[in-house]
Amino acid sequence: MVLGGDVVVVGAGPAGLFQVFELGLLGLHAHVVDSVPHIGGQCVELYPDKPIYDIPAIPVCSAQELIQRLQTQIRPFEPRFHLGDAVKQVAPLSDGQFLVTTRNGTAFQTRALIIAGGLGAFVWRKLAVPGADELEGRSVHYKVADSHQFDGKDLVIAGGGDAAIDWALALVERARSIVLIHHSTKFRAVPAHVHEMQQLCAAGRMQFVEGEIVGLETGQGTLKSVRTRMRSGVVQRIGADQLLVFWGMHPALGPIAEWGLELDQQQIVVDPATFQTSIPGVFAVGDICAYPGKKKLILSGFHEAALCAFAVKEYLNPGQRVHLQYTTTSPIMHQRLGVAVDANGDPIVAPDPSTREPPAAAEPQARPQRVANR
Numbered sequence: 615m616v617l618g619g620d621v622v623v624v625g626a627g628p629a630g631l632f633q634v635f636e637l638g639l640l641g642l643h644a645h646v647v648d649s650v651p652h653i654g655g656q657c658v659e660l661y662p663d664k665p666i667y668d669i670p671a672i673p674v675c676s677a678q679e680l681i682q683r684l685q686t687q688i689r690p691f692e693p694r695f696h697l698g699d700a701v702k703q704v705a706p707l708s709d710g711q712f713l714v715t716t717r718n719g720t721a722f723q724t725r726a727l728i729i730a731g732g733l734g735a736f737v738w739r740k741l742a743v744p745g746a747d748e749l750e751g752r753s754v755h756y757k758v759a760d761s762h763q764f765d766g767k768d769l770v771i772a773g774g775g776d777a778a779i780d781w782a783l784a785l786v787e788r789a790r791s792i793v794l795i796h797h798s799t800k801f802r803a804v805p806a807h808v809h810e811m812q813q814l815c816a817a818g819r820m821q822f823v824e825g826e827i828v829g830l831e832t833g834q835g836t837l838k839s840v841r842t843r844m845r846s847g848v849v850q851r852i853g854a855d856q857l858l859v860f861w862g863m864h865p866a867l868g869p870i871a872e873w874g875l876e877l878d879q880q881q882i883v884v885d886p887a888t889f890q891t892s893i894p895g896v897f898a899v900g901d902i903c904a905y906p907g908k909k910k911l912i913l914s915g916f917h918e919a920a921l922c923a924f925a926v927k928e929y930l931n932p933g934q935r936v937h938l939q940y941t942t943t944s945p946i947m948h949q950r951l952g953v954a955v956d957a958n959g960d961p962i963v964a965p966d967p968s969t970r971e972p973p974a975a976a977e978p979q980a981r982p983q984r985v986a987n988r
């Protein structure tokens with residue numbers, strides 16, 4: 615099925631979310647695609663609990679809270695989110711539209727595309743030893759699709775964050791054995807869960823090894839053991855049927871580099887008046903865009919999103935000037951925001967653009983579950 619709509623926004627980080635707001639004020643509806651299963655970009659993926667001090671008029675808030683506030687702010691515009699799916703290809707069509715396709719096979723036909731892809735799509739940090747790629751999905755895993763496949767198995771879990779610790783705790787009763795491998799005795803997980811894991815180790819129910827994985831040994835196409843360099847420098851074999859690697863995610867520009875856009879050091883070159891890229895109809899905002907003086911800050915992304923929305927509106931309605939209106943005084947903006955009332959005090963509902971898709975059934979999660987990929 616090919617979905618239609620005014621605009622497709624690639625990326626649900628702070629810039630992509632605020633872009634939805636600025637488009638909504640001008641009466642434009644957006645589909646938003648993000649490769650991770652939750653909104654928030656770097657704020658949620660890299661530093662959810664850290665305080666941010668440089669958002670205008672908010673002296674301090676956590677990165678997670680900022681995303682929740684943005685989510686609330688854009689709610690009236692009912693963006694349709696497509697999360698856990700990366701935009702793979704952008705192909706121009708003969709009528710001036712673009713066919714935008716995703717990894718999971720969703721397709722959009724749109725006249726305007728806004729790339730708010732930050733540092734790129736977040737991808738799993740993978741184990742880089744020979745044989746790991748061939749075993750991926752069979753004996754080497756970066757996420758858990760069906761936890762029962764580990765019942766009765768000898769497991770090695772690599773990592774020191776919430777996902778590694780929580781999965782060790784969740785599987786300890788069901789696996790035959792569990793060895794947790796981490797390069798340090800410092801963990802980035804909920805202290806109570808770390809304590810629980812340490813108690814299980816003390817009781818001999820699982821094992822913790824401080825070291826790093828240096829190789830895999832296989833037999834008949836399956837994993838047999840994990841070679842680990844211990845802190846002492848000695849390399850040891852740890853027998854295992856299954857290896858779960860939870861080293862988190864890192865951003866990679868990925869497919870965006872292949873869309874034919876002018877790039878400058880992995881960033882998309884834009885006109886700083888319109889945020890249009892080298893391809894008419896394709897715009898870029900936030901960390902991913904490059905122009906003289908660009909600063910990779912959230913507030914820069916907000917400014918860029920505002921100007922970009924005006925440029926997109928003019929691009930979609932050639933020859934029509936888009937007048938600046940204030941949210942304080944504009945009746946049409948009040949209607950779009952759902953805050954307008956008639957003489958009786960009843961809310962006036964904004965006219966719905968006929969092209970609008972139904973809103974997503976559920977609100978997207980701003981934060982991953984305690985075990986991100988459970």
Ligand SMILES: Cc1cc2nc3c(=O)[nH]c(=O)nc-3n(C[C@H](O)[C@H](O)[C@H](O)COP(=O)(O)OP(=O)(O)OC[C@H]3O[C@@H](n4cnc5c(N)ncnc54)[C@H](O)[C@@H]3O)c2cc1C
Binds near residue numbers: 654701913
């Ligand atoms: C530790 C840390 C602290 C920071 N502190 C501050 C601060 O105090 N103040 C401040 O202003 N800034 C701060 N920043 C920077 C700030 O987080 C970034 O400027 C901001 O997140 C950029 O927002 P964005 O929406 O452009 O991109 P991002 O937040 O990177 O979001 C981009 C999204 O696009 C998605 N994406 C990319 N490619 C694709 C694709 N092909 N298909 C689908 N989805 C895709 C990604 O998965 C990602 O979710 C900090 C950054 C870090 C790492």
